Amino acid sequence: MxxxxxxxxxxxxxxxxxxxxxxxxxxxxxxxxxxxxxxxxxxxRLKLGTLLNSIARDAGGLSDAEARRFDKLRDRAPAEPMRFE
CATH class of the missing domain: 1.10.1220 (Arc Repressor Mutant)
Incomplete structure (x- = not known):
């Protein structure tokens, strides 16, 4: 840290x-x-994934069941920083 x-x-x-x-x-x-x-x-705070999910739902692109399925698949682990070695 x-x-x-x-x-x-x-x-x-x-x-x-x-x-x-x-x-x-x-x-x-x-x-x-x-x-x-x-x-x-x-x-x-508003998170990007949540915002995109709500936009897709509002546009009729995802049903509630599909949104829940994507939410379960989402990797919540922090991304590893890029290395330029």
Whole structure:
């Protein structure tokens, strides 16, 4: 995993993060990771595959049964990065 250093965090913000972390029963570092993950990958975000699936359904290209079958076949594992070696 990657490490990130954040400089010049105001004391009030750091104190608020420590309090928030304690309220959630985790370390300040874990709290900050949670905040960053939620900001970068919100739960309500629209995913490309879901969007394309809904477009195909609206256009009459897929029935609900076909859409469910494609959804079961979809590989949910993250793609491997390309290598140019």
């Amino acid at each position: 990657t490490s990130i250093t954040i400089r010049n965090v105001p004391d009030e913000v750091h104190r608020a993060l420590r309090i928030r972390a304690a309220m959630h029963g985790r370390s300040t570092e874990a709290e900050i990771r949670g905040i960053l993950e939620q900001a970068a990958k919100p739960e309500g």
